[in-house]
Amino acid sequence: MPTEIRKTLLHVEDTLIEGGKVAEVPLRMIAALAVIKNPWAGQGFVEDLRPGIHDCAPGLGELLTKMILDVAGSGEAVEGYGKSAVVGVNGEVEHASALIHTLRFGNHYREAVGAKSYLAFCNTRGGADAPVMIPLMDKNDGGRRSHYLTIQLSVADAPGPDEIIVALGASIGGRPHHRIGDRYQDLKELGHDVENPAAIKA
Structure with missing residues (x-):
């Protein structure tokens, strides 16, 4: 890979009890991270x-996708997905954006899990131990609120000033005990045409 990777991290989180009630189906959230030297430093x-972008993004997309699938077991098992990048304080937010907002990065993951939705995303700048926020959404249905989730973690020594954290996230399942419905219910109650794609984005 033409980029310099200092470390990779794998985060696996299982929610067994939520709101004091045992989850009928536990929620598993997975994050795969790479701490790399900022190629524009x-x-x-x-x-x-x-x-x-061409040097770094394809290899990162392939690596992080494999890390997710090794835990999930298969692309079919992944239900929610997203991506994130945090650039160190010597870099631009544009540097974080550049590595994740390209098909050369995201398509590795999208194709591996058979997704239709766009990848939810976050791109920020911060110092070591800055929060890494990976928003998730259903890979095939952007209106399925049960899968509006966020993985939150941090890396104690990253990003360094001239580094970028690049991350992918996944969920197996949605929020335990979700009970706020989907966007389509709201749209229908508000008198919008649910079958009209333009209305769904309202």
Whole structure:
């Protein structure tokens, strides 16, 4: 891989009890992270980010996808998915965005899990131990609120000033005891045409 990876991390979280009630189906959330050297570090303002994107994004997408699937067991098992990046304080938020907002990164994951929805995302800047927030949504149904989830974690020594944390997240299942319905119910009650794609985005 043409990028310098300092470390990778795998986070697995199982929720067995929520609201004092045992979950009928436990929720498993998985995060795969890579701490990499910022490919644009020390170069000042870089106008064309594409060479760095092409060098780094495909390999990161492939690596992190494999880490997720090794835990999930298969792409079919993944129900919710998302991505995130945190750039160190010497970098631009655009550097974090560049590595995750490209099909060269996301398509590895999207195709591996057979998804239709766009990947929920977060891109921020911070110092070591900054929160890594990975929002999730249903991989095939953007209106399925049960799978609106967020994985939150941090890496004690990352990102360094000239590093970027790049992450993928997954859920097997949705929120235990979810009971707020889906977006379609609201749209129908508000008089919108649920079959109209434009209405779904309202």
